[in-house]
Amino acid sequence: MNNAALDIRLEARSLQKSFGGLMATDNLSLEVAHGEIHAVIGPNGAGKTTLVHLLSGLLRPDGGQIVFEGRDITRLSASARVRRGLARSFQITSIFREFTALENVMLAVQAGQGHSFRFWRPVMQDLRLIDPAREMLERVGLGARTDVQAGNLAHGEQRQLEIAISLATDPTFLLLDEPMAGMGPEESQGMIAFLKELKRDYTMLLIEHDMDAVFALADRITVLVYGRVIATGTPDEIRNDATVRAAYLGGDETGEVA
Amino acid sequence: MDALRNPTNILSAIVIGLCAIVPFAAPAVGEPFYVIVFARIMIWAIAAVSLNLIMGYGGMISFGHAVYLGVGGYTIGILAFHGVTSAWIQWPLAIGACALISLIFGAISLRTRGVYFIMITLALAQMIFFLSVSAERYGSDDGLNILTRSDFGVEFYDLNHKLTMYYTIFAVLVASVFVSWRLVNSRFGLVMRGAKSNDTRVQAVGVSTYLYRLSAFVIAGVMCGIAGLLQANLENFVSPDMMDWRRSGELIFMVVLGGMSTLFGPVTGAFVFLMLSEVLASITHHWHIIFGPFLVLVVLFARGGIAGLLTPRSARE
Numbered sequence: 001m002n003n004a005a006l007d008i009r010l011e012a013r014s015l016q017k018s019f020g021g022l023m024a025t026d027n028l029s030l031e032v033a034h035g036e037i038h039a040v041i042g043p044n045g046a047g048k049t050t051l052v053h054l055l056s057g058l059l060r061p062d063g064g065q066i067v068f069e070g071r072d073i074t075r076l077s078a079s080a081r082v083r084r085g086l087a088r089s090f091q092i093t094s095i096f097r098e099f100t101a102l103e104n105v106m107l108a109v110q111a112g113q114g115h116s117f118r119f120w121r122p123v124m125q126d127l128r129l130i131d132p133a134r135e136m137l138e139r140v141g142l143g144a145r146t147d148v149q150a151g152n153l154a155h156g157e158q159r160q161l162e163i164a165i166s167l168a169t170d171p172t173f174l175l176l177d178e179p180m181a182g183m184g185p186e187e188s189q190g191m192i193a194f195l196k197e198l199k200r201d202y203t204m205l206l207i208e209h210d211m212d213a214v215f216a217l218a219d220r221i222t223v224l225v226y227g228r229v230i231a232t233g234t235p236d237e238i239r240n241d242a243t244v245r246a247a248y249l250g251g252d253e254t255g256e257v258a
Numbered sequence: 259m260d261a262l263r264n265p266t267n268i269l270s271a272i273v274i275g276l277c278a279i280v281p282f283a284a285p286a287v288g289e290p291f292y293v294i295v296f297a298r299i300m301i302w303a304i305a306a307v308s309l310n311l312i313m314g315y316g317g318m319i320s321f322g323h324a325v326y327l328g329v330g331g332y333t334i335g336i337l338a339f340h341g342v343t344s345a346w347i348q349w350p351l352a353i354g355a356c357a358l359i360s361l362i363f364g365a366i367s368l369r370t371r372g373v374y375f376i377m378i379t380l381a382l383a384q385m386i387f388f389l390s391v392s393a394e395r396y397g398s399d400d401g402l403n404i405l406t407r408s409d410f411g412v413e414f415y416d417l418n419h420k421l422t423m424y425y426t427i428f429a430v431l432v433a434s435v436f437v438s439w440r441l442v443n444s445r446f447g448l449v450m451r452g453a454k455s456n457d458t459r460v461q462a463v464g465v466s467t468y469l470y471r472l473s474a475f476v477i478a479g480v481m482c483g484i485a486g487l488l489q490a491n492l493e494n495f496v497s498p499d500m501m502d503w504r505r506s507g508e509l510i511f512m513v514v515l516g517g518m519s520t521l522f523g524p525v526t527g528a529f530v531f532l533m534l535s536e537v538l539a540s541i542t543h544h545w546h547i548i549f550g551p552f553l554v555l556v557v558l559f560a561r562g563g564i565a566g567l568l569t570p571r572s573a574r575e
């Protein structure tokens with residue numbers, strides 16, 4: 001990380017979110033520095049996805065602040081945040097199932113090129129969309145599947161498409177909510193390698209259940225339990241943190257937590 | 259040339275071809291009455307095509323779409339009533355009125371989703387319906403006769419001429435399908451279809467969908483309004499019945515029957531819907547008893563409508 005810690009890209013300040021009586025995000029603060037992969041781990045229902053929803057603008061916080069690249073974005077809409085370079089992926093695959101893989105990515109490319117009030121020219125003849133979209137699919141390993149309807153792709157392929165859509169918006173920062181969810185061990189290895197490669201170009205907040213992946217990728221780790229941060233630190237610090245072990249890792253520090 | 263092997267396209271070509279030759283074919287087979295029947299069907303088809311644009315491609319189930327038939331029609335009727343018959347004034351005003359009303363109604367209703375959207379489009383349309391019913395000056399329930407058709411002020415283009423009227427409607431129908439085709443496949447259309455498929459994801463790639471959906475709503479309203487102004491001219495008459503909520507329901511049925519989110523589906527849907535009700539009505543007085551269950555069966559068992567039935571199973575997935 002060397003001196004990158006000085007350059008904070010994304011900051012959550014005392015975020016608060018409750019559903020009815022349930023505190024899903026409880027006075028949560030964290031910082032993500034330029035170029036790092038900041039992993040967020042925690043048991044089921046800890047509030048990880050809620051955090052991503054808050055940061056990406058799909059949910060409004062009850063309190064607290066979100067600062068992205070030095071600007072307060074707490075009140076910005078989800079779409080406006082993406083236009084500033086803060087993209088996200090979904091834990092539960094969120095794609096356009098009726099579209100082909102190519103069209104899925106084309107829509108994201110198009111979104112990154114400004115407004116879409118263009119009513120006449122067919123997109124399927126628009127090389128400014130098709131070429132970058134193909135390239136992106138190539139990059140995530142779906143180059144041979146461009147014309148397949150997204151709903152008919154295998155689960156692992158849909159997860160790759162999910163990432164491709166997020167990357168195609170031309171972001172600087174990625175919020176990734178369990179990119180390996182439901183993948184087999186081999187596919188997961190592929191994704192880990194891919195994320196390592198992405199690290200060169202993007203700053204990332206990575207939600208992940210798979211501890212091997214987390215310890216392989218993360219520069220820093222934040223542990224969430226019941227919506228609260230119980231620890232933040234380097235992988236080594238987290239591995240040796242007594243609170244974390246007691247509350248979460250349960251003694252088996254590298255084991256996968258269900 | 260794969261397009262020619264697709265049964266849906268063949269059926270569409272037949273329907274369009276039939277519409278094109280009816281003014282000559284119908285009198286030739288001794289049924290001149292069919293000219294007016296086809297003219298009416300085509301007007302409904304334009305309205306159905308416009309509804310399909312927002313419902314089939316945009317996922318916006320408007321239960322008040324017939325209101326634009328009424329607004330377009332009444333603009334012509336009221337202007338004619340006050341002695342303004344020039345098409346150059348009437349038509350832009352009719353289109354403007356539909357654009358304005360659909361902009362207001364869309365701006366309100368698109369803040370809601372699902373059942374609420376359906377109910378609010380219905381409620382807003384009913385407001386205009388009741389307005390027309392209470393407008394005594396313009397005939398209330400009885401409607402308003404239109405003494406002269408829109409006047410373009412040129413000799414060679416006169417809507418009183420039967421063929422001119424007929425082929426004007428035909429041209430508008432072809433144009434509305436063509437415009438839909440371009441729109442749906444454009445960047446705008448990609449956003450619109452994306453918003454139907456997964457609105458959250460469209461937001462999450464950086465597009466706020468509201469303005470796109472609103473634009474589509476207005477385009478559809480205007481297109482339907484043009485059908486309304488044609489209807490007023492064809493029938494020389496407008497009445498609140500044009501925008502009765504049942505008309506909106508029938509439009510939805512035409513679209514579903516023909517095949518939602520297919521280009522020609524609404525055209526065949528309108529054609530089959532109106533022909534069938536015509537034929538059934540000539541056989542029995544209680545034709546609704548047959549027609550109702552038929553529509554239910556279509557919805558239950560032919561989910562893609564007629565276009566779906568004609569599409570080979572392999573090509574569907």
Ligand SMILES: Nc1ncnc2c1ncn2[C@@H]1O[C@H](COP(=O)(O)OP(=O)(O)OP(=O)(O)O)[C@@H](O)[C@H]1O
Nearest residue numbers: 019022024042043044045046047048049050051091
């Ligand atoms: N929209 C909602 N309405 C009510 N409760 C919610 C809502 N979304 C999440 N919750 C609750 O908030 C808590 C946190 O959920 P969240 O999805 O953020 O957890 P998570 O850490 O992502 O879990 P997982 O590891 O299973 O993905 C859970 O108890 C969940 O049931």
Ligand SMILES: [Mg+2]
Nearest residue numbers: 048049050091
């Ligand atoms: Mg989650």
